[in-house]
Amino acid sequence: MRRFVLISLTACSLLGSLPGMAGSGGGQRKATAGGPAPQRLQVEVLEALPHDSAAFTQGLEMYGGRLYESTGVLGRSSVRAGPPGRTPAVRAQLEDSLFGEGITVIGRTMWQLTWQNRVAIERDSQTLEELRRLPYAAEGWGICYQRHRRRVVTSDGSAQLTYRDPENLREISRISVTDYGRAVTHLNELECVGDTVYANVWGTDTIAKIDTTTGKMTATVNAGGILNTETQAGLLNGIAAIPGTDQFLITGKNWPTIYRVRFVQWTTPE
Template identity: 60%
Template sequence: MRLAFLVPVATVALFVGSCDTGDGAVENRRGMSGQTAARVEPLTVRVVETLPHDPTAFTQGLEMAHGKLYESTGLPGRSTIRTGRPGAPPAQRTELPEELFAEGITVMGPTLWQLTWQNGVAIERDAGTLEELRRVPYEGEGWGVCHQRHRDRLVTSDGTSRLVFRDTRTLEKRGEVAVTARGKPVGRLNELECVGDIVYANVWPTDRIVRIDAGSGEVTGDIAVPALLSDAERRHADVLNGIAAVPGTEQFLLTGKWWPKMFRVSFVSAAAGKG
């Protein structure tokens, strides 16, 4: 069920000497001569605003669209799709059938896609009413999804180090890219957010987000998210999982599974964050 409690950010190595390969192993990058790779910029989070968040929401997907915040929550018998103003109770909420475990979402104009984890289907919904329109067969596990509008394609994750590109109508695979940092795979990619050619991905089950060039798959930024919750709040919360770009700004909304708060943030250089 992908339940894992928060890993302290101090225990999560930045892309300096090691990288998660997706199977739990950590590989050293020394001795990789003759290989050209993108520079990985160390980043951190600057909190702009703190907002309330439903502490019963097992957040799996988060996206801003149409001036509203859309959120998908998981767990069998507790999965929902909801929308409303950030920091306010949902104005609309639809529960999924008990057998479905909801995962990532992305809004595409008048409709949205909601993935399921291991149920083998993706659900297309009316973005205004949240009504289910149809179900489409989905091969493999569903984790995160976002829409690259300028390329008119979906980008999906399945917990590995791959991003898969899909047709926006049929969800058929149209290609994929391996995500690497200095030539090494970056695994456990989870919830996604597309911003132009950049994909931001939560790395499960850590306090870390990676910034990925979707064309090459190279990680160009490693965002170490500091402890945003108090020790008491963290005892009742699970992992960071939920990133939504705020349209018209360079800011993002961040939250997590069973988090009592949501944070409006900007990503800044790690050096600036210490100042």
């Protein structure tokens, strides 16, 4: 497979066609008194790696050279860790009554959310052994850890991000994510990079880039061209920043491939 293949945008306007996103329905919007328009980005594919097509991906994160992944579906939910593109070195299965969701590593431990079970699971990040369970008074969707701020960021499918204490997941504060003052809804799997959060927008092939200080969406990444509808059955879901680089790993629910990519400036297809 050729490397450094540039994936182009789909034909529809990116900013005017997404659930929960404001837009003009046309091309790039102009800057206003409220600040510059969100950047339009696309995916540059650097490498394709094998991925377990049975994995209903709910969370994805790189830490300490390992790729951590959480999967969902009742009776099939799990968490696993190992080198990207290889069989996971360790794996833990959830009981049939739990629907696994987002994960994030906090040094020696990690958190795994569940969807509607109202429980969060703390695990040993090396062995994946369960350490404790805590009540979680919300639907669990995405989660990531802002190390420099010592806080966890979570999503629940709405337009809000909730900041939480990493020790016990108690709520500290919330912020609404907006695009020109309008709510950006369906925020799903999350990835923290400094003061930025990248969020899959559920039901789309779009990743929102969010300033966690202001709540403003600063860019949209269109990954629609990466989807091969003949082999990839599920939605785009899963973003893992590769530490020390400007690269990411992205995949989707039941995809046979995980892609190493960069997010680059959008260019008009020729």
